[in-house]
Amino acid sequence: MGLSCTHAVPEYIRLIAAGRYDDAYMINWTSNVFPGVLGRTCDRPCEPACRRGRVEDHNQEKPEPVAICRLKRVAADSKNDIRERLPKPPSQGNGKRVACIGAGPASLTVARDLAPLGYEVTIFDQDPRAGGMIRSQIPRFRLPEDVIDEEVGYVIDTGVEFRGGVRINSMAKLLGEGFDAIFVGTGAPRGRDLDLPGRKEAAKNIHIGIDWLSSVSFGHIDKVGKRVIVLGGGNTAMDCCRTARRLGGEDVKVVVRSGFEEMKASPWEKEDAMHEGIPILNFLVPKEFVHDDGKLTGVVFEKVQAVYDARGRRQLVPTGDPDEHFECDDVLVAVGQENAFSWIERDCGIEFNDWGMPVVDETTLQSSLPGVLFGGDAAFGPKNIIWAVAHGHEAAISIDRLCHDEDTADRPPPLVNLVSQKMGIHEWTYDNDISNDLRHKVPLREQKIALKNINVEVELGFDQKLAFDEAQRCLNCDVQTVFSSPLCIECDACVDICPMDCITFTEDGEEEELRGRLNAPAENPLQDLYVAGALKTGRIMVKDEDVCLHCGLCAERCPTGAWDMRKFLLHMTPAGQGCRDRK
DSSP: OOOSSGGGHHHHHHHHHTTOHHHHHHHHHHHHSOHHHHHHHOOOTTGGGOTHHHHSOTTSSOOOOOOHHHHHHHHHHHOOOOGGGSOOOOSSOOSOEEEEESOSHHHHHHHHHHGGGTOEEEEEESSSSSOTHHHHTSOTTTSOHHHHHHHHHHHHTTTOEEEETOOOOOHHHHHTTTOSEEEEOOOOOEEOOOOOTTTTTTGGGEEEHHHHHHHHHTTSOOOOOSEEEEEOOSHHHHHHHHHHHHTTOSEEEEEOSSOTTTOSSOHHHHHHHHHTTOOEEOSEEEEEEEEETTEEEEEEEEEEEEEEOTTOOEEEEEOOOOOEEEEOSEEEEOSOEEOOOTTSOTTSSOOBOTTSOBOOOTTTOBOSSTTEEEOTHHHHSSOOHHHHHHHHHHHHHHHHHHHTTOOTTSOOOOEEEEEEOEEETTEESSOOOOOOOOOOOOOBOOHHHHTTOTTSOSBOOOOHHHHHHHHTTOOOTTEEEEEOGGGOOOOOHHHHHOTTOOEEEEOOOOHHHHHHTSSSOOOOTTSOEEEEOOOTTSOEEEEETTTOOOOOHHHHHOSSOOEEEEEEEEEOOOSSHHHHHOO
């Protein structure tokens, strides 16, 4: 299942560069639903695919992609009031009722897609305010409350009924309430615990990370001990340690059983924690919680090392060094999350696998009970917000087709088009100048201010000048080079002018051998070559997309118009009539 944001990235970046923030936001909102939230918190799964990271000087220590994520925030922060451009509640419903359990990003996306179509969508959540893990698990110094309120509000205002403070305790009972479809977007709400000596005795000062973060978010916890140990190497652990620093933790450390590079936390999350003076200690496995008559005093760790077998499988084995003991007042356990489906009766028709997870169709997101769908963390385990949004879009399509007695497995194809960008011989409808700037850093609030208040946002975001400069680094990957063999006279003008030597006219051959004799050897086998034959001399034209800048110089220089630059448009078909008509 693809991510929901990637097809529109260059388009909204160009709009940001042009100062058209409202338009950039709406492109984002249509696919991503939460641009302001994601612009601060996204795991950035699209950025590794960014061509910018491939064409920069590879003598650099770390060639970096365009700051796609942080540019989303620019559109969100700089836009005007866009509420008039959002879908309005329909004057008349279609008679179909849909229940969404959990008010997180997956459920909200389902509601955002279905409510404007006339569906009566009701979202249930045990918390009084909608947002799910966006609100409960992401600290306010990363994601301000007003951003959540605004973007969740956009969804609720499409005519959705939100029932906060309502916990669903029985799927069987809900199935009896006459809903035409039920979507389960309850996340992975249970944090894993560690059953170690001393756990029960010192329980008062040993906290499950995600529960502790929720308690902080809702104001139930406002302080922590001066010495804090965070166990775990994921993003939740990074949020825990940074939160602890702001609640009074003076000596906060993260202890991880794996190596630094193997940690599940995003690289920038680790960098942010270390920037705030929080050490990360690796290859230490907790053995015992030490206490003095029930009062936690420390944790004992065994030192381990990674050993790999012939198949490259890793095993952590003791080094034989003496155990290490760290004193502490509180421990935050952030070693993973699990799903909790105790409220779903096992005889209601929903099949579960051996790991206690629902059996879910990866395409339609339907369970073995066709009218019950799962999405986000509830479907396949913990991942990220944008993945949950993608699930929500796909689930909405399934529900819409289900309610119209149509095959849910028959998925609507996207709308694809190519539009020439030519305005003249040397003029394009897009800015084809290539910036040589390295990735710009997001300004941060002064640390002595940031660490004093848990509600003060740390990242200040790009201002409009920095946003323009960063947007100029985009290589317009959606503007494709299109080559027409019949028009080519093989003058090699495009070869001469290409700044990356990515075009070669040569004899045909096997791909592996061909890659080695191009003007610039194509060393990335994961990137297909663009090959065109039927040239008058019998040669072929080979272009290496891996390093192409999409600058258009080949098309400008070509005397016959054999090269053109065409914008690739991909519109993912949402739920609705278009979804059902497009076969």
